[in-house]
Amino acid sequence: MQVSVTxxxxxxxxxxxxxxxxxxDDEIGYNAAIGQTFEVGADxxxxxxxxxxxxxEAAILISE
Structure with missing residues (x-):
């Protein structure tokens, strides 16, 4: 699965x-992966x- 943080x-x-x-989280409390897409394993x-x-905000998108 791919996860994107907008x-x-x-x-x-x-x-x-x-x-x-x-x-x-990053140093100010936001998701550290803003603007990135990364793989997440089945586990x-x-x-x-x-x-x-x-x-x-529905800022995280999941693609399977």
Whole structure:
């Protein structure tokens, strides 16, 4: 699965709070992967989805 973090992120932190194995925060509390697309293995797919669906801005896009 591919995960893309868009610039809609406004730093609520729900993604990295709920899915620490997939998402990290930067020095000011935003998702550290803004503007990036990265691969997530099957072992972390549910965690990636959990972080994405809890983003208030829908800033995280999942492609399977």
């Amino acid at each position: 610039d809609k992120c406004s730093g609520h932190g729900r993604c990295y709070t709920l899915a620490k194995g997939v998402y990290q 972390r797919a549910d965690e990636a989805r959990l972080g994405a669906i809890n983003c208030p």
